Amino acid sequence: MRRSSAETKTVILAAARERFAADGYDKATIRAIAADARIDPAMVMRYFGNKEKLFAAAAEFDLELPELASELAGAGLVRHFLRKWEADEGLQVLLRTGVTNEAAAERMRTIFGGQVLPFVVRITGDPAGAPLRASLVASQLLGLALSRYILKFPPMVAASEEELVARLGPTIQRYLTG
Template sequence: MSTDTTGRRSDATRAAILEAARRRFAAEGFAKATIRAIAADAEIDPSMVMRYYGSKDGLFAAAVDIDLRLPDLGAADPETLGEVLLQHFLDLWEHPANGGTLLTLLRSAVTDEATAVRFRRVFGEQVAPAVLRFAEPADAERRAGLVASQLLGLALCRHVLRLPPVVAMSQAQLVADVGPVIQRYLSSPPASC
């Protein structure tokens, strides 16, 4: 068998494992999902999961690795930054390829400290630097934290708790109602407390 054929089969096996892991972690969370169940879903032997990912933690890290692909906020109208950022996050959450990964992270972060650490890493490496472009360095972390609280709170209510009035809102309604709040977090003068 050629190396090319072996490489393609290896890539296909990895992809099948990751897809099965994403589904299983999304449905059951990190703690309940097992390597055996994930392997069964991928129709492979559990030893193959360990071969490719080393451990359940390694598999989870690969399954929830996410690049938020934040838009270039420097190119946006400064008066609409909140709307642009919110629309981007709504698109991420509601796109099947990303939404499942984000949902898995959100659900698991509530009960698993290792997942919460991953969430904080995504925040620190992707969200905070984007906000830093619009805020004084001493105030950027606070502002980024407020933006994240709004975005994650909305995701929790819409996709995990599934609060009927929040689920019923269109993306345009959410952007109109919540975008200005995020805009305020990004651009208002610092409070003098």
């Protein structure tokens, strides 16, 4: 089959995101990604250079933290995070990979410092205590993703979005303002 180069590039990227999100960096092989995209492994190299660059492209994403009123920030953050997780595979890629790959961990630190921390400063208006507050928020949200989507603890999987927002929202709120 013959496609435009832009088309195949996005097809490869989509397959890569799925594989990296499901299997992590090492187990997501170029050959498997190429097979998913119904294409020769050599094409992946042609369009992305090497595996690391392909991963960098697949892990590219934006948290898109919304503007929220201070009093609703906790619940809003939890809801936004849950939906972001299911809509954009970038976060899944980073979490699955960041645990065994230092480059991905570094990227998560960058996202934390460049997006989460400013968000917390914006909400609380307290630059002094913000770093620790922000990392407490991040720890709870990442723990949520870990136990619900990766380790799949049954009660966490069974819980509805509303239930999780109701339980975790106040916690995040306290980390932000307390």
